[in-house]
Amino acid sequence: MSSDALLTQILAQLSALQVSQQTLQAKLDAFTTPGSPPSHGTPITGHHDSPISSTLLLSPSSSLSKVHLASASQASTPSDHSQTDKEREKALYPGRVLLTTHPDQHGIKPFPLQWGAPDPSVRGPVICSRLPSSVKQRNALGAHSGSYSIYRALAIAMGTLNPTHKPDYSMTEPPVPIPPQPAWSDPHKIVSFDPWGHLVPQIFRKEVDELGLDVRPSIAVTKAHIKLSEIDETARKGELEVDGKIVLATRPLRNVDGTESDAYSGVEITTSKAAVEPVWYLPGVAERFGISESLLRRALFEDTGGMYPELITRPDIKVFLPPIGNLTVYIFGNPAFLSDESKELTLRNGSDVFGSDICTCKPYLVYAIEECIRCAQRGGVGLVVYFRKEGRALGEVTKYLVYNLRKRGGDSADKYFKSTELIAGVKDMRFQALMPDVLHWLGIRKIDNMVSMSDMKYNAIVQSGIPILKRYDLPEHLIPPDSRVEIDAKIAAGYFTSGKPITEQ
Numbered sequence: 001m002s003s004d005a006l007l008t009q010i011l012a013q014l015s016a017l018q019v020s021q022q023t024l025q026a027k028l029d030a031f032t033t034p035g036s037p038p039s040h041g042t043p044i045t046g047h048h049d050s051p052i053s054s055t056l057l058l059s060p061s062s063s064l065s066k067v068h069l070a071s072a073s074q075a076s077t078p079s080d081h082s083q084t085d086k087e088r089e090k091a092l093y094p095g096r097v098l099l100t101t102h103p104d105q106h107g108i109k110p111f112p113l114q115w116g117a118p119d120p121s122v123r124g125p126v127i128c129s130r131l132p133s134s135v136k137q138r139n140a141l142g143a144h145s146g147s148y149s150i151y152r153a154l155a156i157a158m159g160t161l162n163p164t165h166k167p168d169y170s171m172t173e174p175p176v177p178i179p180p181q182p183a184w185s186d187p188h189k190i191v192s193f194d195p196w197g198h199l200v201p202q203i204f205r206k207e208v209d210e211l212g213l214d215v216r217p218s219i220a221v222t223k224a225h226i227k228l229s230e231i232d233e234t235a236r237k238g239e240l241e242v243d244g245k246i247v248l249a250t251r252p253l254r255n256v257d258g259t260e261s262d263a264y265s266g267v268e269i270t271t272s273k274a275a276v277e278p279v280w281y282l283p284g285v286a287e288r289f290g291i292s293e294s295l296l297r298r299a300l301f302e303d304t305g306g307m308y309p310e311l312i313t314r315p316d317i318k319v320f321l322p323p324i325g326n327l328t329v330y331i332f333g334n335p336a337f338l339s340d341e342s343k344e345l346t347l348r349n350g351s352d353v354f355g356s357d358i359c360t361c362k363p364y365l366v367y368a369i370e371e372c373i374r375c376a377q378r379g380g381v382g383l384v385v386y387f388r389k390e391g392r393a394l395g396e397v398t399k400y401l402v403y404n405l406r407k408r409g410g411d412s413a414d415k416y417f418k419s420t421e422l423i424a425g426v427k428d429m430r431f432q433a434l435m436p437d438v439l440h441w442l443g444i445r446k447i448d449n450m451v452s453m454s455d456m457k458y459n460a461i462v463q464s465g466i467p468i469l470k471r472y473d474l475p476e477h478l479i480p481p482d483s484r485v486e487i488d489a490k491i492a493a494g495y496f497t498s499g500k501p502i503t504e505q
Contacts, residue, residue, distance in 0.1 A: 092156065092163065100309040103316045110139040110317060111213070115281045116187025118180075120196050125204040126279055128321050129214035131164060137213065141310050142321030144216050146277055149323065167216070169201035174221035176272045176335050183440035189464070191284025192434040193276050193327075194218050195441050218277040218321075225268040226330070230366040232266030239370075246270055246332060246376050269373060274329040276438065280320045288433045325388025327438060332369075332383070333376030339443025344380030346372050346449040349387065349435060349457060363478045368451040375449065385438055387430070394424045432456045436464035 083091070101108060110127075117123035128140040143149035155161035178198060183189035196203060197219035207213045227250070234240045235247065242249055248268045253261040286293040297311040300320070310317065337343040348368030350361065365384070372382020398420075405419045417427040435457065439447075447468045450458065462468060 088159070100313045102313055107136045109137060111137040111207075113139040113319065115191075115284070115318065116185055118185035120199070120203040123196065125200065125207050125213065125215040126194055126197075126218065126319055126321075127213055127215055128319075129216075131214050133212040134214040139317060140279070140319035140321055141308055141314065141317055142323065144218065144277065144321060146321070146326055147323050166214075169217070172217075172220075173202065174198055175223050176221060176331075178221055178274065178335065178442070181339060181441065181443035183443070186440075187281065187284060188287070189440045190437045191281045191288060192278060192437045193441070194279040197276070197279065198274065218279050219274055221272070221274045223270070223272050226271055226369075227266070227268050228366065228369070229266070231269060231369065232264075234370055235267040236264060240267070240373060241377055242267055243377055246373055269332065269369070272331040272335050274331075275326055276329065276441075277326045278322050278324055280322055282318050282320055285434070289431070327388065328386045329438060329442070330369075330372075330384040330386070331381065332372040333381040335381070335442075337381035338383065339445070341445050344375055344378060344448045345444065345446070346375035346380065346382045346451065347385075347439075347447050348372065348383070348451040349385040350452075360474055360479060364451070364474050367474060367478055371449065371451055380448070383442070383444075385435075387435070389430050394420070394426075394428075398424050428456075430456070432460035436461050436466065439466055440464065 111124055113124040113126065114122055124139070126140045127134050127138050128142055128144065129135065129138065143152075145152060152161065156163045180195075184195040197217055198221050200215055200217040201208070204215045208215050225248070231240065232250075235242055240247060246269065248270065250265040250268050253263050253265045255261050282296060283293050286296040289296070297315070300322070301308060301311045304323070307323070308320070311320065331338065338345065346368075348365070348371070350365055350368075368384060369382075372384060375382045401423050402420050405423065409419065420427045432454075439461065444466055447461065447466060448470060450461075450468045450471045452458065452471065453473045458468060458471065
Protein backbone atom coordinates (compact mmCIF):
# COMPACT_ATOMS: atom_id res chain seq x y z
CA MET A 1 0.00 0.00 0.00
CA SER A 2 1.38 3.45 -0.95
CA SER A 3 2.10 6.02 1.75
CA ASP A 4 -0.65 8.32 0.39
CA ALA A 5 -3.22 5.54 0.55
CA LEU A 6 -2.15 4.60 4.05
CA LEU A 7 -2.43 8.21 5.19
CA THR A 8 -5.89 8.50 3.66
CA GLN A 9 -6.97 5.35 5.51
CA ILE A 10 -5.63 6.64 8.82
CA LEU A 11 -7.37 9.99 8.40
CA ALA A 12 -10.64 8.27 7.57
CA GLN A 13 -10.38 6.16 10.72
CA LEU A 14 -9.61 9.20 12.81
CA SER A 15 -12.57 11.04 11.32
CA ALA A 16 -14.88 8.12 12.08
CA LEU A 17 -13.57 7.93 15.63
CA GLN A 18 -14.13 11.67 16.09
CA VAL A 19 -17.75 11.32 14.93
CA SER A 20 -18.19 8.49 17.40
CA GLN A 21 -16.77 10.61 20.20
CA GLN A 22 -19.09 13.48 19.31
CA THR A 23 -22.08 11.15 19.43
CA LEU A 24 -21.04 9.85 22.84
CA GLN A 25 -20.48 13.40 24.03
CA ALA A 26 -23.97 14.43 22.95
CA LYS A 27 -25.40 11.55 25.01
CA LEU A 28 -23.18 12.46 27.96
CA ASP A 29 -24.30 16.09 27.81
CA ALA A 30 -27.95 15.07 27.74
CA PHE A 31 -27.37 12.85 30.77
CA THR A 32 -25.24 15.20 32.93
CA THR A 33 -26.68 18.62 32.09
CA PRO A 34 -30.35 18.15 31.18
CA GLY A 35 -31.16 21.73 32.21
CA SER A 36 -28.25 23.49 30.57
CA PRO A 37 -29.15 26.40 28.29
CA PRO A 38 -28.84 26.07 24.53
CA SER A 39 -25.73 27.31 22.76
CA HIS A 40 -25.81 30.73 21.13
CA GLY A 41 -23.69 32.48 18.55
CA THR A 42 -21.05 31.50 16.09
CA PRO A 43 -17.27 31.31 16.27
CA ILE A 44 -15.16 34.38 15.57
CA THR A 45 -14.09 34.27 11.97
CA GLY A 46 -10.41 34.55 11.24
CA HIS A 47 -7.51 33.03 9.39
CA HIS A 48 -6.61 29.66 10.88
CA ASP A 49 -2.84 29.80 10.67
CA SER A 50 -2.25 27.27 13.42
CA PRO A 51 0.56 24.76 12.79
CA ILE A 52 -1.70 22.01 14.14
CA SER A 53 -3.66 20.01 11.56
CA SER A 54 -7.46 20.19 11.64
CA THR A 55 -7.52 16.38 11.79
CA LEU A 56 -5.92 16.33 15.24
CA LEU A 57 -7.90 14.00 17.49
CA LEU A 58 -8.81 15.58 20.81
CA SER A 59 -10.69 14.57 23.92
CA PRO A 60 -14.37 15.51 23.88
CA SER A 61 -15.51 18.31 26.16
CA SER A 62 -16.89 17.36 29.55
CA SER A 63 -19.37 19.30 31.66
CA LEU A 64 -19.72 19.67 35.39
CA SER A 65 -23.00 18.36 36.71
CA LYS A 66 -24.95 20.98 38.64
CA VAL A 67 -25.89 18.30 41.15
CA HIS A 68 -22.27 17.32 41.63
CA LEU A 69 -21.21 20.94 42.02
CA ALA A 70 -23.87 21.62 44.62
CA SER A 71 -22.90 18.56 46.64
CA ALA A 72 -19.24 19.46 46.33
CA SER A 73 -19.89 22.92 47.67
CA GLN A 74 -21.89 21.61 50.62
CA ALA A 75 -19.66 18.71 51.49
CA SER A 76 -16.18 20.06 50.78
CA THR A 77 -14.87 22.37 53.46
CA PRO A 78 -11.43 22.44 55.09
CA SER A 79 -12.85 20.99 58.30
CA ASP A 80 -15.10 18.38 56.69
CA HIS A 81 -13.44 14.96 56.42
CA SER A 82 -16.59 12.99 55.55
CA GLN A 83 -15.36 12.70 51.95
CA THR A 84 -12.00 11.49 50.75
CA ASP A 85 -10.02 13.73 48.42
CA LYS A 86 -10.83 11.35 45.60
CA GLU A 87 -14.55 11.65 46.29
CA ARG A 88 -14.32 15.42 46.45
CA GLU A 89 -12.37 15.50 43.20
CA LYS A 90 -15.02 13.37 41.50
CA ALA A 91 -17.76 15.62 42.88
CA LEU A 92 -16.04 18.77 41.63
CA TYR A 93 -14.88 17.35 38.31
CA PRO A 94 -17.11 14.38 37.32
CA GLY A 95 -15.99 14.30 33.69
CA ARG A 96 -12.76 13.12 32.16
CA VAL A 97 -9.76 15.43 32.23
CA LEU A 98 -10.17 17.88 29.36
CA LEU A 99 -6.74 18.87 28.10
CA THR A 100 -7.92 20.85 25.10
CA THR A 101 -10.79 21.43 22.69
CA HIS A 102 -11.21 21.61 18.93
CA PRO A 103 -13.31 24.03 16.83
CA ASP A 104 -15.22 21.15 15.23
CA GLN A 105 -16.14 19.38 18.47
CA HIS A 106 -19.79 18.67 19.23
CA GLY A 107 -21.59 21.65 20.75
CA ILE A 108 -18.64 24.07 20.54
CA LYS A 109 -20.10 27.45 19.53
CA PRO A 110 -18.17 30.45 20.85
CA PHE A 111 -20.31 33.48 21.65
CA PRO A 112 -19.85 36.11 18.90
CA LEU A 113 -17.05 38.56 19.69
CA GLN A 114 -16.09 41.38 17.34
CA TRP A 115 -13.10 43.19 18.81
CA GLY A 116 -13.23 46.95 18.23
CA ALA A 117 -16.97 47.17 17.54
CA PRO A 118 -18.30 50.55 18.77
CA ASP A 119 -21.50 49.04 20.20
CA PRO A 120 -20.86 46.69 23.16
CA SER A 121 -23.84 44.55 22.15
CA VAL A 122 -22.12 43.96 18.82
CA ARG A 123 -18.67 43.62 20.34
CA GLY A 124 -19.98 40.95 22.72
CA PRO A 125 -18.82 39.84 26.17
CA VAL A 126 -15.50 38.17 26.91
CA ILE A 127 -16.22 34.64 28.19
CA CYS A 128 -13.42 32.40 29.43
CA SER A 129 -15.32 30.42 32.06
CA ARG A 130 -15.32 26.61 32.05
CA LEU A 131 -18.53 26.41 34.08
CA PRO A 132 -21.32 24.29 32.52
CA SER A 133 -23.37 27.34 31.58
CA SER A 134 -20.54 28.86 29.58
CA VAL A 135 -17.89 26.29 28.67
CA LYS A 136 -19.15 25.59 25.15
CA GLN A 137 -19.63 29.29 24.40
CA ARG A 138 -16.21 30.39 25.56
CA ASN A 139 -14.70 32.95 23.22
CA ALA A 140 -11.55 33.55 25.28
CA LEU A 141 -8.73 31.43 26.67
CA GLY A 142 -7.12 31.75 30.08
CA ALA A 143 -8.80 32.87 33.30
CA HIS A 144 -9.88 36.04 35.04
CA SER A 145 -7.70 37.68 37.71
CA GLY A 146 -4.43 36.92 35.95
CA SER A 147 -1.92 35.25 38.27
CA TYR A 148 -4.48 35.31 41.09
CA SER A 149 -6.51 32.65 39.27
CA ILE A 150 -4.20 30.12 40.94
CA TYR A 151 -5.52 31.13 44.35
CA ARG A 152 -9.08 30.72 43.12
CA ALA A 153 -8.20 27.16 42.11
CA LEU A 154 -6.79 26.50 45.60
CA ALA A 155 -9.91 27.90 47.25
CA ILE A 156 -12.11 25.59 45.15
CA ALA A 157 -9.92 22.56 45.87
CA MET A 158 -10.03 23.29 49.62
CA GLY A 159 -13.78 23.72 49.56
CA THR A 160 -13.82 27.35 50.70
CA LEU A 161 -15.22 28.59 47.39
CA ASN A 162 -18.17 27.22 45.48
CA PRO A 163 -17.05 27.08 41.81
CA THR A 164 -20.58 28.03 40.72
CA HIS A 165 -20.72 31.11 42.95
CA LYS A 166 -22.44 33.93 41.06
CA PRO A 167 -21.05 37.33 42.03
CA ASP A 168 -23.49 40.05 43.06
CA TYR A 169 -22.30 43.27 41.44
CA SER A 170 -25.01 45.48 42.95
CA MET A 171 -23.65 48.91 43.91
CA THR A 172 -20.18 48.16 42.47
CA GLU A 173 -20.43 50.45 39.45
CA PRO A 174 -17.66 53.07 39.00
CA PRO A 175 -18.06 56.15 41.26
CA VAL A 176 -16.41 58.25 38.53
CA PRO A 177 -17.25 57.83 34.85
CA ILE A 178 -14.75 56.47 32.36
CA PRO A 179 -16.87 57.00 29.23
CA PRO A 180 -16.31 55.43 25.80
CA GLN A 181 -13.61 57.04 23.68
CA PRO A 182 -12.97 56.81 19.91
CA ALA A 183 -10.07 54.42 20.55
CA TRP A 184 -12.46 51.86 22.04
CA SER A 185 -13.83 51.19 18.56
CA ASP A 186 -10.41 50.95 16.92
CA PRO A 187 -9.20 47.32 17.03
CA HIS A 188 -5.61 48.55 16.62
CA LYS A 189 -5.53 51.10 19.47
CA ILE A 190 -6.45 48.91 22.45
CA VAL A 191 -5.38 45.26 22.24
CA SER A 192 -4.07 44.41 25.73
CA PHE A 193 -7.26 44.75 27.80
CA ASP A 194 -11.03 45.02 27.42
CA PRO A 195 -12.04 48.71 27.24
CA TRP A 196 -15.57 47.77 28.30
CA GLY A 197 -14.29 45.77 31.27
CA HIS A 198 -15.54 48.18 33.97
CA LEU A 199 -19.08 48.29 32.54
CA VAL A 200 -19.67 44.53 32.21
CA PRO A 201 -22.45 44.19 34.85
CA GLN A 202 -24.42 46.97 33.19
CA ILE A 203 -23.94 46.37 29.46
CA PHE A 204 -24.02 42.55 29.51
CA ARG A 205 -26.85 42.07 32.00
CA LYS A 206 -28.92 40.10 29.49
CA GLU A 207 -26.09 37.66 28.81
CA VAL A 208 -25.63 37.10 32.54
CA ASP A 209 -29.23 37.11 33.82
CA GLU A 210 -31.13 35.63 30.87
CA LEU A 211 -28.57 33.45 29.12
CA GLY A 212 -26.82 32.37 32.32
CA LEU A 213 -23.33 33.08 30.97
CA ASP A 214 -20.43 33.65 33.34
CA VAL A 215 -19.29 37.13 32.29
CA ARG A 216 -17.05 39.05 34.68
CA PRO A 217 -15.59 42.56 34.95
CA SER A 218 -11.91 42.87 34.10
CA ILE A 219 -11.64 46.50 35.26
CA ALA A 220 -12.75 48.13 38.51
CA VAL A 221 -12.84 51.87 39.17
CA THR A 222 -12.97 53.42 42.63
CA LYS A 223 -11.97 56.44 44.74
CA ALA A 224 -9.39 56.44 47.51
CA HIS A 225 -6.97 58.45 49.64
CA ILE A 226 -3.24 57.81 49.26
CA LYS A 227 -0.98 58.10 52.30
CA LEU A 228 2.80 58.32 51.81
CA SER A 229 5.35 59.39 54.40
CA GLU A 230 7.42 61.11 51.69
CA ILE A 231 4.44 63.27 50.73
CA ASP A 232 3.88 64.02 54.42
CA GLU A 233 7.40 65.39 54.61
CA THR A 234 7.03 67.47 51.45
CA ALA A 235 3.83 69.03 52.82
CA ARG A 236 5.45 69.62 56.23
CA LYS A 237 8.23 71.60 54.57
CA GLY A 238 5.61 73.73 52.79
CA GLU A 239 6.59 72.49 49.33
CA LEU A 240 3.11 71.08 48.63
CA GLU A 241 -0.09 73.04 49.18
CA VAL A 242 -2.69 71.51 51.48
CA ASP A 243 -5.67 72.77 49.49
CA GLY A 244 -8.40 70.69 51.16
CA LYS A 245 -9.45 69.32 47.80
CA ILE A 246 -6.62 67.27 46.34
CA VAL A 247 -4.30 67.33 49.34
CA LEU A 248 -6.08 66.94 52.68
CA ALA A 249 -4.80 67.21 56.21
CA THR A 250 -4.90 63.80 57.90
CA ARG A 251 -7.05 63.53 61.00
CA PRO A 252 -5.14 63.93 64.26
CA LEU A 253 -3.26 60.91 65.54
CA ARG A 254 -4.20 59.19 68.79
CA ASN A 255 -2.05 58.43 71.78
CA VAL A 256 -1.98 54.98 73.37
CA ASP A 257 -4.51 56.14 75.98
CA GLY A 258 -6.92 57.28 73.26
CA THR A 259 -6.33 61.00 73.67
CA GLU A 260 -5.64 63.20 70.67
CA SER A 261 -1.95 63.61 69.87
CA ASP A 262 -0.41 66.94 68.95
CA ALA A 263 2.14 65.23 66.68
CA TYR A 264 2.13 66.07 62.98
CA SER A 265 -0.32 63.72 61.28
CA GLY A 266 0.63 64.49 57.70
CA VAL A 267 -1.58 64.62 54.62
CA GLU A 268 -3.64 62.44 52.31
CA ILE A 269 -4.07 62.64 48.55
CA THR A 270 -7.49 62.18 46.97
CA THR A 271 -7.39 60.04 43.87
CA SER A 272 -9.54 58.10 41.45
CA LYS A 273 -8.03 54.76 40.52
CA ALA A 274 -8.68 51.79 38.28
CA ALA A 275 -7.38 48.23 38.35
CA VAL A 276 -7.10 46.79 34.84
CA GLU A 277 -6.63 43.07 34.15
CA PRO A 278 -4.94 41.92 30.93
CA VAL A 279 -7.22 40.72 28.14
CA TRP A 280 -5.18 40.21 24.98
CA TYR A 281 -6.66 40.38 21.51
CA LEU A 282 -4.06 38.08 19.95
CA PRO A 283 -4.14 39.38 16.34
CA GLY A 284 -3.67 42.93 17.65
CA VAL A 285 -0.91 41.98 20.09
CA ALA A 286 0.96 40.12 17.36
CA GLU A 287 0.62 43.10 15.03
CA ARG A 288 1.87 45.46 17.75
CA PHE A 289 5.06 43.41 18.17
CA GLY A 290 5.52 42.87 14.44
CA ILE A 291 5.21 39.08 14.52
CA SER A 292 2.65 36.59 13.19
CA GLU A 293 -0.26 35.48 15.32
CA SER A 294 0.86 31.87 14.81
CA LEU A 295 4.32 32.61 16.20
CA LEU A 296 2.86 34.50 19.15
CA ARG A 297 0.55 31.61 20.01
CA ARG A 298 3.33 29.04 19.73
CA ALA A 299 5.70 31.10 21.92
CA LEU A 300 3.03 31.64 24.58
CA PHE A 301 2.25 27.92 24.59
CA GLU A 302 5.83 26.67 24.67
CA ASP A 303 7.24 29.14 27.19
CA THR A 304 4.45 28.80 29.74
CA GLY A 305 5.24 25.09 30.04
CA GLY A 306 2.43 24.12 27.67
CA MET A 307 -0.06 25.60 30.12
CA TYR A 308 -2.57 26.64 27.44
CA PRO A 309 -2.75 24.05 24.62
CA GLU A 310 -5.83 25.76 23.18
CA LEU A 311 -3.56 28.54 22.01
CA ILE A 312 -2.58 26.00 19.38
CA THR A 313 -5.73 23.95 18.93
CA ARG A 314 -8.27 26.80 18.96
CA PRO A 315 -7.16 29.35 16.35
CA ASP A 316 -10.81 30.40 16.12
CA ILE A 317 -10.57 31.95 19.62
CA LYS A 318 -8.77 35.26 19.34
CA VAL A 319 -8.78 36.49 22.95
CA PHE A 320 -6.44 35.35 25.73
CA LEU A 321 -6.39 36.31 29.41
CA PRO A 322 -2.73 35.77 30.32
CA PRO A 323 -1.56 34.81 33.84
CA ILE A 324 0.30 38.06 34.45
CA GLY A 325 -0.08 41.04 36.77
CA ASN A 326 -2.51 43.84 36.04
CA LEU A 327 -1.93 47.58 35.84
CA THR A 328 -3.29 50.30 38.13
CA VAL A 329 -4.27 53.83 37.15
CA TYR A 330 -4.08 56.70 39.66
CA ILE A 331 -5.78 59.96 38.62
CA PHE A 332 -5.11 63.21 40.48
CA GLY A 333 -7.76 65.83 39.81
CA ASN A 334 -10.83 65.63 37.60
CA PRO A 335 -10.80 62.42 35.48
CA ALA A 336 -12.80 64.21 32.78
CA PHE A 337 -9.80 66.45 32.14
CA LEU A 338 -7.79 63.50 30.80
CA SER A 339 -9.61 63.68 27.46
CA ASP A 340 -9.76 67.49 27.41
CA GLU A 341 -6.88 68.79 25.30
CA SER A 342 -7.26 72.28 26.78
CA LYS A 343 -6.18 70.95 30.20
CA GLU A 344 -2.58 70.41 31.27
CA LEU A 345 -1.69 66.76 31.82
CA THR A 346 1.28 65.31 33.71
CA LEU A 347 2.10 61.59 33.29
CA ARG A 348 4.30 59.03 34.99
CA ASN A 349 4.23 55.35 34.09
CA GLY A 350 6.44 52.88 35.90
CA SER A 351 6.74 49.34 37.18
CA ASP A 352 8.55 49.48 40.54
CA VAL A 353 7.41 51.02 43.82
CA PHE A 354 10.00 50.02 46.41
CA GLY A 355 13.30 51.79 46.57
CA SER A 356 16.77 50.45 47.33
CA ASP A 357 20.25 51.83 47.75
CA ILE A 358 21.06 51.33 44.06
CA CYS A 359 17.67 52.09 42.49
CA THR A 360 15.86 55.35 41.66
CA CYS A 361 12.37 53.88 41.26
CA LYS A 362 10.93 55.05 44.59
CA PRO A 363 12.23 58.64 44.52
CA TYR A 364 11.13 58.92 40.88
CA LEU A 365 7.63 57.70 41.77
CA VAL A 366 7.27 60.08 44.73
CA TYR A 367 8.55 63.00 42.66
CA ALA A 368 6.08 62.14 39.89
CA ILE A 369 3.16 62.01 42.33
CA GLU A 370 4.13 65.44 43.64
CA GLU A 371 4.30 66.79 40.07
CA CYS A 372 0.89 65.26 39.29
CA ILE A 373 -0.58 66.92 42.37
CA ARG A 374 0.88 70.31 41.44
CA CYS A 375 -0.49 69.93 37.90
CA ALA A 376 -3.97 69.17 39.26
CA GLN A 377 -3.76 72.12 41.63
CA ARG A 378 -2.94 74.35 38.64
CA GLY A 379 -6.24 73.30 37.09
CA GLY A 380 -4.94 70.34 35.11
CA VAL A 381 -4.83 66.62 35.83
CA GLY A 382 -2.14 64.14 36.87
CA LEU A 383 -1.87 60.47 35.95
CA VAL A 384 0.35 57.71 37.33
CA VAL A 385 0.11 54.26 35.72
CA TYR A 386 1.73 51.38 37.61
CA PHE A 387 2.54 48.21 35.66
CA ARG A 388 3.35 45.06 37.61
CA LYS A 389 6.62 44.34 35.83
CA GLU A 390 9.07 44.15 38.70
CA GLY A 391 12.73 44.28 37.70
CA ARG A 392 12.07 45.30 34.08
CA ALA A 393 9.62 42.37 33.81
CA LEU A 394 12.44 39.96 34.65
CA GLY A 395 11.06 39.30 38.13
CA GLU A 396 12.38 39.97 41.61
CA VAL A 397 14.56 36.85 41.76
CA THR A 398 16.51 37.94 38.68
CA LYS A 399 16.54 41.53 39.93
CA TYR A 400 18.16 40.60 43.23
CA LEU A 401 20.67 38.31 41.56
CA VAL A 402 21.68 41.25 39.40
CA TYR A 403 21.99 43.39 42.53
CA ASN A 404 24.39 40.85 44.00
CA LEU A 405 26.48 40.77 40.83
CA ARG A 406 26.65 44.55 40.64
CA LYS A 407 27.73 44.90 44.27
CA ARG A 408 30.38 42.18 44.06
CA GLY A 409 31.61 42.57 40.52
CA GLY A 410 32.18 46.31 40.48
CA ASP A 411 29.25 48.65 39.89
CA SER A 412 29.83 51.06 37.02
CA ALA A 413 27.75 52.61 34.26
CA ASP A 414 29.43 50.56 31.52
CA LYS A 415 28.53 47.32 33.34
CA TYR A 416 25.00 48.28 34.39
CA PHE A 417 23.01 46.69 31.57
CA LYS A 418 25.64 44.01 30.95
CA SER A 419 25.10 42.68 34.49
CA THR A 420 21.43 42.09 33.70
CA GLU A 421 22.20 40.48 30.33
CA LEU A 422 24.68 38.05 31.91
CA ILE A 423 21.93 36.62 34.13
CA ALA A 424 18.71 37.18 32.19
CA GLY A 425 20.03 37.12 28.63
CA VAL A 426 18.32 40.46 27.91
CA LYS A 427 18.53 43.86 29.55
CA ASP A 428 14.80 44.65 29.58
CA MET A 429 11.61 42.65 28.89
CA ARG A 430 9.03 45.35 29.57
CA PHE A 431 8.55 45.90 25.82
CA GLN A 432 6.51 49.11 25.85
CA ALA A 433 4.46 48.37 22.72
CA LEU A 434 1.30 47.64 24.75
CA MET A 435 1.79 50.41 27.30
CA PRO A 436 -0.06 53.23 25.42
CA ASP A 437 -3.33 51.25 25.39
CA VAL A 438 -4.36 52.60 28.79
CA LEU A 439 -3.76 56.17 27.63
CA HIS A 440 -6.06 55.66 24.65
CA TRP A 441 -8.64 54.04 26.94
CA LEU A 442 -8.72 57.24 28.99
CA GLY A 443 -9.09 59.38 25.86
CA ILE A 444 -5.70 61.10 26.19
CA ARG A 445 -4.73 62.99 23.04
CA LYS A 446 -1.66 64.89 24.24
CA ILE A 447 0.70 64.89 27.21
CA ASP A 448 2.10 68.17 28.49
CA ASN A 449 4.60 66.77 30.97
CA MET A 450 6.11 63.29 30.99
CA VAL A 451 8.08 62.45 34.12
CA SER A 452 10.31 59.76 32.65
CA MET A 453 13.75 59.35 31.13
CA SER A 454 12.81 56.22 29.18
CA ASP A 455 13.28 56.48 25.44
CA MET A 456 11.24 53.28 24.92
CA LYS A 457 8.22 54.69 26.76
CA TYR A 458 8.47 58.01 24.95
CA ASN A 459 8.74 56.37 21.53
CA ALA A 460 5.85 53.97 22.20
CA ILE A 461 3.52 56.80 23.23
CA VAL A 462 4.44 59.16 20.40
CA GLN A 463 4.29 56.40 17.78
CA SER A 464 0.79 55.51 19.00
CA GLY A 465 -0.36 59.01 18.05
CA ILE A 466 -0.10 60.92 21.34
CA PRO A 467 2.32 63.90 21.28
CA ILE A 468 4.47 64.71 24.33
CA LEU A 469 5.28 68.39 24.79
CA LYS A 470 7.80 68.24 27.63
CA ARG A 471 9.97 65.61 29.26
CA TYR A 472 11.92 65.92 32.45
CA ASP A 473 14.09 63.63 34.48
CA LEU A 474 14.69 63.10 38.18
CA PRO A 475 16.19 66.20 39.86
CA GLU A 476 19.79 65.77 40.88
CA HIS A 477 19.18 66.22 44.61
CA LEU A 478 16.72 63.28 44.63
CA ILE A 479 19.16 60.75 43.18
CA PRO A 480 20.50 58.44 45.95
CA PRO A 481 24.34 58.41 45.94
CA ASP A 482 24.60 54.72 45.02
CA SER A 483 22.00 55.13 42.25
CA ARG A 484 24.19 57.47 40.23
CA VAL A 485 25.45 54.45 38.29
CA GLU A 486 21.94 53.66 37.09
CA ILE A 487 21.34 57.22 35.88
CA ASP A 488 24.70 57.37 34.09
CA ALA A 489 24.09 54.03 32.38
CA LYS A 490 20.65 55.10 31.18
CA ILE A 491 21.93 58.42 29.85
CA ALA A 492 24.74 56.62 28.01
CA ALA A 493 22.17 54.19 26.55
CA GLY A 494 20.10 57.02 25.07
CA TYR A 495 17.64 57.84 27.84
CA PHE A 496 16.42 61.42 28.06
CA THR A 497 18.41 63.92 30.10
CA SER A 498 18.00 67.63 30.68
CA GLY A 499 21.75 68.04 30.64
CA LYS A 500 23.08 65.95 33.51
CA PRO A 501 26.75 65.09 32.96
CA ILE A 502 27.77 61.44 33.11
CA THR A 503 29.77 60.80 36.23
CA GLU A 504 32.98 58.81 35.67
CA GLN A 505 33.12 55.85 38.06
